[in-house]
Amino acid sequence: MIPFDFEYYKPTTAAEAGETYQHLQEQGKTVMYYNGGTEFITLARVNQITADAIIDLKGIPEVRALELQGDLLVIGCSVTLNQIAESPYFPLLAQTVKGIADHTSRNKITIGGNLGSRLAYREGVLPLLLTDCKVKVAGGRSGERVVPLTQVFEKQLNLEPGEFLLQILIDQQYLNLPFVHLKKTKHSKVDYPLVSVAALVKDKAIRMAFSGICEYPFRLGEIEEVVNNTTFARKEQLKQVVAKLPAAIVDDLQGSAGYREFVFRNVLRETIDALEWAQK
């Protein structure tokens, strides 16, 4: 049980959400936006977070969108992982989010919540990083703004105070490209990743994004250069990619760094092997 009192607000527009946030902040209260609530509830009951007020975003119409609007696939931040998993629009994203948690939890976890997660994995972002997508952000001083995802996501979601992710906008051309998603865990399929990879091929070049191997999810141009350099032997490619990882390989409860590297090499090899036909 959550052992502290907190206020609950459910605005009906994005602007109202931002105003409520600002208003509560001015009163000196700690405020949090939330969607599914899985993180808020599970962390609050073990005293790892507190808040004076929470703002439920699910009353804002745009957050429930899951549809094609012209050339764009529009996904609202409150769309649940199961809704995405069961939708036909973007198979790579559907498969990736399916691996994030068990079915019951996926009924509540939202894509916005996963991108904004306090846990480092944020696997939902991996396919998005491959699609040059944009996001619509709201609630801050600048009001609603549309920016490339990479402008507000670097290791984690970095927004201005009072801002929240409203929608994700993905250009159609990326939705049905050849793809691979692989996730390796310690043992059970339902667990945090040792290594999670999402990959697709655009214009004969493989794009890859990773989670679990380092402390944060990432996509690196240098790694893709190596992977798309077909003059290298596979073994050489694996060696170079490992050398180019942006941070130390994680060593934790899920697995040691040595074992993670072993798993990473396997996953990398499997991914490139599966997509090399599309590089030609």
Next chain:
Amino acid sequence: MTTNQGWKSIGKPEQRIDAVEKAAGTVKYVGDFAVPGMLHAKLVTSTQAHAKILSIHTEEAWKVPGVRAIVTGEMFPYHIGPILADRPPLALEKVRYYGEPIAIVVADHEYQAKQAVQKVQVEYQPLPVVNSVQQAFQTGAPLVHENSGQYMKIISNVYPVPGTNIGSHIKIRKGDFQTAWAGCEETFEATYSFNLTDHVALEPRSTRVEITPSGKVVVHSCTQSPFTIKKVLNQFFNIAVGNIVVHAPLVGGAFGGKGTIQLEPLAYLASKAVGGKLVKLENSREEDLITSPCHIGLQATVSLGATKEGKLVAGKYTFLIDSGAYTDQAAGITRAAALDCTGPYNIPNVWCDSYCMYTNHPFATSFRGYGHPELTFAVERTMDQLAKKLNLDPIQFRLMNTIKPGDTSPTQVLIDSNNIGDATKCIERAKELIAWDQGKRQETAEKKVRSKGISLFWKTSTTATNAQAGVVLTFEADGSVNLNCAAIEVGQGTKTVLAQILAEKLKIDLKDVHVTMELNTQYDPHQWRTVASSTTFLAGRAVLAAAEDAIMQLKKTASIAMQCASEDLDVGGGRVYLKANPEYGVQIKDIALGYKYPNGHTVEGQIIGSGKYVQRHLTPMDEETGFGKPGPWWSVGAQAVEIEWDPADYSYKILKAVTVLDGGTIINPMMATQQMRGGMSLGLSFASSEGFVFDQQGIVQNPQLRTYKIMRFGEQPDEYIVDFIETPNIDGPYGARGIGEYGVIGAAAALANGLSAAAEVELNHLPLLPELIWKAKQGKEVGQ
């Protein structure tokens, strides 16, 4: 009309009598009850694994609205425990494990108690942490208990060694090990280990206690040991036994974890602190995992010596049992592992040192199998590795050495045709079911490896030497029977089994037997705890005794009504009738409450059947040699697994899991099969993915189900195959022995044997994670 044909219940797969209510979700467990005016208690627990408590400041906690009392260790500065009284209910002067209860906050509402707990400030002075059994065993190791020599012994077979971390040292000395070992032609030795794990029952522990103005202590608890709660409150808290009433409803799973007494005394102290008001104390999942006791860890070294033909001659077993901060039932497990240390094999020369070790880990209690899954892992891995050395098939090697009538157990009990199941038949049947002869290790077309692993095991029920059960039967006006017995329904189906035994004996329909589901110690006959796979045996015999008593009374009343001799009558089909002319009889419903003559005179009154059964001829073990008779019989079994292992990434899948058990007559084959499946699930989960992880300071890193991983639905073996060999036992009800725990016992060993064969590397440590197999293949250091 003949009435004694077709009334068979033994051996029939009757539907469980608690199935409908459980499926409908209308069953209420202890924690489901809310009583107006009930107060709530929450525990302040230690954030250190080993530290002196310098001070406990409660001023801020008292400021939380609704707080009624805060209890700390000085309110009860004594030690309790079921075998060695070494544990203060609330930490006194120092804490010995991460999660140890330090104080209780009582408040009007649960959230207020939880808030106040956060505000209690404890000042610690850290002490050096004993973080493993190896470290605990070293001379000069920091001491978890400085005064273990002063603790009261509750039973005789516990031997602490003061000045060390040895909570108990149990010895087996049979034959002449040293000489025999020197003469062995072939020997093998290896060391095995695994860390502490947990029961993870569906229902977290919960209790509520009140003290009435007249001094009666009323306890509601999800316990396996209602009468032990009375004993503890009497022995340590000085309350007259007759003034303690314990209620136990259906329990939501236990696996041994609810056999010991921890929350009830805390709830009692909490109630006392608020003038006897009703107080509820319930564990969160995290508290259930580490504050309440868990399952032992182990480091075992097994050495076996044989002739070059493969006949076992000598065995040496050293068990270092991680008991955590307090001995609790781990001291009993230490003894149980010693007395059955060889496994079901004939070994004439046995040397065993079983040590119950103190560490600064959460303390351990009984866990399904009580020392046997643990010893079986070590013994069965050794059997496989010695078989390899001898160049013998692993099953052949076992068949050559199975214990038989005429041989003796490690404690020198003579095995006869009545007191043990048939290990040979079990392993031969398991061999068929796993298709052993069709290849033990094969590579598949998809470049995976399929392999099989096998294990053979036994267990005796080491009950107290005075363990007993009692049953009372009353009759309704319609001739149906109420069966009243203090067996606890923890999901094992005991109520159904006892009902079937009664239905068979009285020759009535199962639907005419009403078993009391809940327990009240004030009117239920005394019964030993529902543990040790002993309830069908003890309570089943008591049911039969009570039924015979009821039958005698039925015949007496009927003989008056029918004007004939009792001896000429028989009971069955709801009637009492003349053996010679079965059509001539009376309905039970017309005599169950007495017989009324036509003129109104009434004789005999109601039938009240009562019966009991007490263990026969059990003894404690000799301190130096272990000689003694600790249990009434052995059930035996064989288990096997078939796995598919991926050599590319070391992951694996369990395809088939087989259990063949000889537990005597099987009363309900459907329920017994489920018991075996559930046991395999528990054993395979334990072996494949469970284990607490400690940092350098002894802090548990995974005290949540998010990070303490158990087998999920969908991860269980594709196929569970169960079969039974039924070698009857003369003493058991209709020939039944005990079977409840056995599905767990050989699972870890079978899985480790199968994976070792697949990966072609010896896997001697649990859990069998892919990373562990990878490390072993790399030749890296594996283990604690």
